[in-house]
Amino acid sequence: xxxxxxxxxxxxxxxxxxxxxxxxxxxxxxxxxxxxxxxxxxxxxxxxxxxxxxxxxxxxxxxxxxxxxxxxxxxxxxxxxxxxxxxxxxxxxxxxxxxxxxxxxxxxxxxxxxxxxxxxxxxxxxxxxxxxxxxxxxxxxxxxxxxxxxxxxxxxxxxxxxxxxxxxxxxxxxxxxxxxxxxxxxxxxxxxxxxxxxx
Numbered sequence: 001x002x003x004x005x006x007x008x009x010x011x012x013x014x015x016x017x018x019x020x021x022x023x024x025x026x027x028x029x030x031x032x033x034x035x036x037x038x039x040x041x042x043x044x045x046x047x048x049x050x051x052x053x054x055x056x057x058x059x060x061x062x063x064x065x066x067x068x069x070x071x072x073x074x075x076x077x078x079x080x081x082x083x084x085x086x087x088x089x090x091x092x093x094x095x096x097x098x099x100x101x102x103x104x105x106x107x108x109x110x111x112x113x114x115x116x117x118x119x120x121x122x123x124x125x126x127x128x129x130x131x132x133x134x135x136x137x138x139x140x141x142x143x144x145x146x147x148x149x150x151x152x153x154x155x156x157x158x159x160x161x162x163x164x165x166x167x168x169x170x171x172x173x174x175x176x177x178x179x180x181x182x183x184x185x186x187x188x189x190x191x192x193x194x195x196x197x198x199x
Contacts, residue, residue: 044085046164047156051141054115054154055094057181060137064114073112075105078119078127083118111136118142118152126150137177151195153178167191 055072070093076082092099093130097100102109107125110116110132118129130151133140140153147155148167153176155167166188173180175186 026090031188038079040086040144041083042165043158045088046080047143047183048085048089050088050156050164050166051115051117052092052094052099054139054141054184055097055099056196057184058115058139059179060114061177065097071100073102073114074113074115074117076107076117076119077105077107077119079104080117080119109134110138113138115133115139115141118144118147120144126152134176139173139176139178146194148172148191151193154188155191164167165189170195 007021007075009174014171051074052142055074063116074089086101086103089099090101102113105113107129110129116129116133118126118140122129126142126144130140134151141156142152142154144150144152148169149155151169151172155170155174157165157167159164159165166184167190167192168180168185168188170180170185170190
């Protein structure tokens with residue numbers, strides 16, 4: 001009886017968490033509509049919504065966090081273009097963990113991140129950043145061209161019809177000992193690393 005009750009409560013909590021996330025994304029999309037005249041602002045509001053959901057829908061190894069309440073650190077390296085778009089996810093929780101946003105971090109701070117967004121200003125230093133990140137269970141994300149083909153994990157890109165899309169390098173994600181939800185994969189194109197890009 002207790003098992004059935006606990007199982008029911010677990011499924012109810014799980015469904016409510018999904019519902020709250022969907023409502024949150026819808027709210028962000030509504031906010032983005034206010035910026036319909038500025039496609040870049042709308043684009044970065046949507047990217048911030050995706051980043052929040054990556055924090056929810058990616059699993060890190062159990063030894064990544066010291067305690068059950070240790071935060072998930074969402075880091076940005078280089079000069080980002082998010083401006084105020086990150087305010088909507090500041091101080092949110094992802095799977096009961098506080099989400100801490102760190103902007104314009106130094107390379108030496110990379111090991112302390114769980115999600116790393118690599119800004120376009122870091123294109124010349126990309127492979128150095130990826131080599132350091134690959135030593136830790138860090139989800140790497142960027143809107144740099146061909147990012148996922150260069151062994152990055154998730155690539156944001158905008159289609160000709162101005163819709164935001166994803167490319168995911170699933171092999172690279174697995175090599176980082178990360179597990180990614182099928183909900184993300186269902187929205188993405190799966191690609192592989194291409195050695196031709198490596199200098």
